[in-house]
Amino acid sequence: MPFIHFIDRMRKPERSSQYRTFWQYIHIDIGLLIGILLLTFLGLLILYSSSNQNIHVVNQQMIHIGLAFGVLFLFAQIPPMTYRRWAFWIYIISLILLIAVSLIGHVGKGAARWLTIGYVRFQPSEMMKLAIPMFLAWHYHKIHLPLTLRTVMVSAVIILIPALLTAKQPDLGTAILLVIAGGSVLLLAGLSWYVMTAFIAILGLSGPAVWYLLHDYQRQRVLTFLNPERDPLGAGYHIIQSKIAIGSGGLFGKGWLNGTQSHLHFLPEHSTDFIFAVCGEEFGFLGSVILITLFMAIIMRGLYITIKAQDTFCRLLAGSLTITFFISFFINMGMVTGILPVVGLPLPLVSYGGSSMITLMASFGILMSIQTHRKLLTT
Amino acid sequence: MQRIAIKNHIQEIQLITQRCITVFMMMMILIGLLIARLAYLQLVNHTLYTTLSKKNWLDLTPIEPTRGLIYDRNGILLAENIPIFSLDVIPNKITYFPHMLAEIGKIIPLSDNDISQFQKQLKQHRRFDEITLKLRLTEAEVARFSENQYRFPGLLVKARLIRHYPLANSLSHVLGYVGRINTDELRHINPTNYSATHYIGKLGIEKFYEDQLHGTVGYEQAENDASGQAIRILNKIKPIPGKNLHLTLDSKLQLAAEQALSGHRGAIVAIQPKTGDLLALVSEPSYDPTVFVDGMSNEDYQRLQTSPDRPLYNRALRGLYPFASPIKPFIALEGLNSGIASPDFTLFDPGWYKLPNSQHFFHDWRPHGHGTVNLTKAIASSCDIYFYDLGHKLGIQRIDDILTVFGFGQLTGIDMGEELPGVVASPAWKRKTKGVAWYEGDTINSAIGQGYMQTTPLQLAAGVATIANRGIRHTPHLLAYMEYANQAREFNQPKDPAPVTLRDDHDWEIVIHAMQEVITSPEGTGYHFGKLGPYTAAIKTGTAQVYSKKAHGLNEIADNQDSLPERLRNHSLLIAFAPVEKPTIAIAVIVENSNLASSIARQVMDYYLIGPPLVTLLPQTTNRKGTTANALHPFH
Structure with missing residues (x-):
């Protein structure tokens, strides 16, 4: 496979890792860091425009980014061994918190997602994004791969309990990501393609059953996805305006700060979930492709770290975090361009908002930890 | 392991x-x-989405062009646009109309008409179109509303221009009026050009010259945000105002004529023979065009529509009357031209006429006849027997021919529309409309303008103007010229119909002399009229029977007129032009159920040729009963 040679070539600079560099010493992966910095910088540029040049919003986002980088740095310092050791308890605590939130959760935006302890507000579903892959990776680390059917069943329960709890909050987007995060561990651990096909088939067939579980606004979103013109001023408005924003951008875009769809408020949620449409409008096809390329660079670095990781736990965790990151930005871009239904997922690192940014940076911290805590072994 | x-x-x-x-x-x-x-x-799909995006934020607001003004021949303003305040409603911002109407009614009194008009408009417009609730707010009402505006989010006071007719009733039959565009008219107008226009010419000059008066719509291109608020104006294309119309009317003469006719039903049409310019076009009674501009209730409209005086009926253009004696000069011209009549021919009038093979007697209006009459005397004293004889000799074909070349039985082509063609009766016409054959008696009756022949005051005026011109015809018209915004003028040059040509032009003078005799000869039917005149005039008077005297068992029309119910009395007619040598005015007057045509015509012509009347010297006529203060005899 020629791809193997590509990966081999990626290994080359690591030959000199007989000693620790400064970056390894502070447990920062410079490749990942550059990608994240570029993306967050581009995100701030777009946010400045989409918020109608509201410097206050940009400052707020910079605080989020600063905090998130702190978390990243913190998580990068913790050796993978520690994560593995605590994986079980992290999952259990997250699950308890998630149950707690559905009992006593603070209701915000019609959805109970928050748990306030003192001055700190938790979103246990965000914690779950890390807890599920950690738990599964820890579990598969102990047993022999490939997976047995019994293991798969157990894993499914481990994934679905928090996912369903999250979906009931209701937060369909995060629930999907939880399933993705857990499923990707299964995938990497060699889940049989037959089982996967069967699972997807069951998922498809259970569609009508899921329909009854969905909240009314979620059903609206699905219907509107199938036909945005069904309700051009109501639920379909988002996607119609988003497509107009992107389509009117053309090859080179209308130019930074010149987007009419966002600046004149035709595009809803233009600083959060629909910020990619602003990018498409102002920077055009080229700008969007550049943004996607940056995302993909981070993905490639993540997969590289996965392949280079030293044990099964690290490989599965790194791979899962990378795949989850991919799915989260792909779902967002897919929904903004109208190829996926509107689920309330922000564009990671670009959309305005703090809580998902913290989780994301934590996962990058774990990736860096995996990359920089390698024992100087030759395998 | x-x-x-x-x-x-x-x-x-x-x-x-x-x-x-x-x-x-x-x-x-x-x-x-x-x-x-x-x-x-x-x-x-870049192009498609660019269009959609532009449609989102670019907003073209049409700007209404200012409607052209209308002036009379002396530059007196007849129709203008005055600023008023109106109370407008944006329906989609109102949640509950009855509540809103009740609340606003406490601040600005609303009539039932306002509310019913509003509800009618509400059905015809889109939810985001502004609809007028009340026009012509007073300053006090505007002030009261401003204080309370915060309570009425969907209401606003707007300054706008509205059509105003300074002379009100005087010209309503000529100018017509503008009114709100209705659904029927919406189908025929260019929707782009009328996108900002609320009013359209409904009648008269306002309707006929709608395209010229309206102008071209302008645009304001604005950047809008999602809530529809204009952020900034990008571009502005100014509307092109409508052209100003300068009419041939002399509004002073119009007013004088209207005053002379006021209190009667009738029409006066005055034409400048040399040009065909209409100097006055009066139809009485008339109505106030303002109520049509503002919109009125159905009951008010019904009241106007069903009034026995028929104020909405334009008698000058649509009133169909028998010719009566004013037909005689035209018959005489045909007689002379065909050689059947000659100035020297005389006839003895015993007071009756009988066809050779008939027992039927045709009576003269004068019980015992006029004695020996020639053509001149026949016209001057309006001798029926002479014309029975002449008509019989001419035959209906020749009578129809001469009426047709003078333009009777056809539309005159006046730039107003609305007119009716009248009837030049022929055997073919009678067979077609009545289904019976033409009798010789019909020809006899036609020769004195009774029977089936029908004409309008406008046609009579145009006909007498042709006599005044010795055959040259002009299309009667109201528009002198149009004035563009840059003051360039476009003159109205209507196509003139073919002139009336006689074999011997002297025949004109014979007939005109006879018409002069009407007022100069002691036997003339207008002798009293003539005595007073310091100018020469050629005249023909007439009386049109409303009810056949036979049917009512009456033999003496004149004697019994005053005792008849008003609506059964005869109409009086008059055609005239003056001065005879160089005519400057030709006039047709019809007064329904009254014998005052002559005195009214006299007032109008005096006003035009001498100047404003010395009211004290000319005792005013008239009350409705037709008893006259200046006691002019009924003319025939």
């Missing part, structure tokens, strides 16, 4: 690496899909 573990370890590395590669390839496929989607939106 250890061995197995190591083996598994290598196996696991291979497995995960392979899976990573597979996952990466799937990712690339998905990203390829995403980029293909972006290309589809941004490259393939």
Whole structure:
């Protein structure tokens, strides 16, 4: 496979890792860091425009980014061994918190997602994004791969309990990501393609059953996805305006700060979930492709770290975090361009908002930890 | 155990690496899909989405052009646009109309008409169109509303221009009026050009010259945000105002004529013979055009419509009357032209006429006849017997021919529309409309303007103007010229119909002399009229029977007129032009159920040729009963 040679070539600079560099010493992966910095910088540029040049919003986002980088740095310092050791308890605590939130959760935006302890507000579903892959990776680390059917069943329960709890909050987007995060561990651990096909088939067939579980606004979103013109001023408005924003951008875009769809408020949620449409409008096809390329660079670095990781736990965790990151930005871009239904997922690192940014940076911290805590072994 | 573990370890590395590669390839496929989607939106359909985007934020607001003004021949303003305040409603901002109407009614009194008009408009317009609730707010009402505006989010006071007719009733039959565009008219107008216009000419000059008066719509291009608020004005195309119309009317003469006719039903048409300019066009009674501009209730409209005086009926153009004696000069001209009559021919009038093979007597209006009459005397004293004889000799074909070349029985082509053609009766016409044959008696009756012949005051005026011109015809018209915004003028040059040509032009003078005799000869039917005149005039009076005297068992019309119910009395008619040598005015007057045509015509002509009347010297006529203060005899 020629791809193997590509990966081999990626290994080359690591030959000199007989000693620790400064970056390894502070447990920062410079490749990942550059990608994240570029993306967050581009995100701030777009946010400045989409918020109608509201410097206050940009400052707020910079605080989020600063905090998130702190978390990243913190998580990068913790050796993978520690994560593995605590994986079980992290999952259990997250699950308890998630149950707690559905009992006593603070209701915000019609959805109970928050748990306030003192001055700190938790979103246990965000914690779950890390807890599920950690738990599964820890579990598969102990047993022999490939997976047995019994293991798969157990894993499914481990994934679905928090996912369903999250979906009931209701937060369909995060629930999907939880399933993705857990499923990707299964995938990497060699889940049989037959089982996967069967699972997807069951998922498809259970569609009508899921329909009854969905909240009314979620059903609206699905219907509107199938036909945005069904309700051009109501639920379909988002996607119609988003497509107009992107389509009117053309090859080179209308130019930074010149987007009419966002600046004149035709595009809803233009600083959060629909910020990619602003990018498409102002920077055009080229700008969007550049943004996607940056995302993909981070993905490639993540997969590289996965392949280079030293044990099964690290490989599965790194791979899962990378795949989850991919799915989260792909779902967002897919929904903004109208190829996926509107689920309330922000564009990671670009959309305005703090809580998902913290989780994301934590996962990058774990990736860096995996990359920089390698024992100087030759395998 | 250890061995197995190591083996598994290598196996696991291979497995995960392979899976990573597979996952990466799937990712690339998905990203390829995403980029293909972006290309589809941004490259393939770029034009479509650019249009949609522009439609979102670019807003073209049409600006109504100012309607052209209307002036009379002396530059007196007849129709203008005055600023008023109106209370407008944006329906989609109102949640509950009855409540809103009740609340606003406490601040600005609303009539039932306002509310019913509003509700009618509400049905015809889109929810975001502004609809007028009340026009012509007073300053106090505007002030009261401003104080309370915060309570009425969907209401606003707007300054706008509205059509105003300074002379009100005087010209309503000529100018017509503008009114709100109705659904029927919406189908016929150019929707783009009328996108900002609320009013359209409904009748008269306002309707006929609608295209010229309206102008061209302008635009304001504004950047709008999602809530529809204009952020800034990008571009402005000024509307082109409508052309100003300068009419041939002399509004002073119009007013004088109207005053002379006021209190009666009738019409006066005055034409400048040399040009065909209409100097006055009066139809009485008339109505106030303002109520049509503002919109009125159905009951008010019904009241106007069903009034026995028929104020909405334009008698000058649509009133169909028998010719009566004013037909005689035209018959005489045909007689002379055909050689059947000659100035020297005389006839003895015993007071009756009988066809050779008939027992039927045709009576003269004068019980015992006029004695020996020639053509001049026949016209001057309006001798029926002479014309029975002449008509019989001419035959209906020749009578129809001469009436047709003078333009009777056809539309005159006045620039107003609305007119009716009248009837030049012929055997074919009678067979077609009545289904019976033409009798010789019909020809006899036609010769004195009774029977089936019908004409309008406008046609009579145009006909007498042709006599004044010795045959040259002009299309009667109201528009002198149009004035553009840059003051360039476009003159109205209507196509003139073919002139009336006689074999001997002297025949004109014979007939005109006879018409002069009407007022100069002691036997003339207008002798009293003539005595007073300091100018020469050619005149023909007439009386049109409303009810056949036979049917009512009456033999003496004149004697019994005053005792008849008003609506059964005869109409009086008059055609005239003056001065005879160089005519400057030709006039037709019809007064329904009254004998005052002559005195009214006299007042109008005096006003035009001498100047404003010395009211004290000319005792005013008239009350409705037709008893006259200046006691002019009924003319025939």
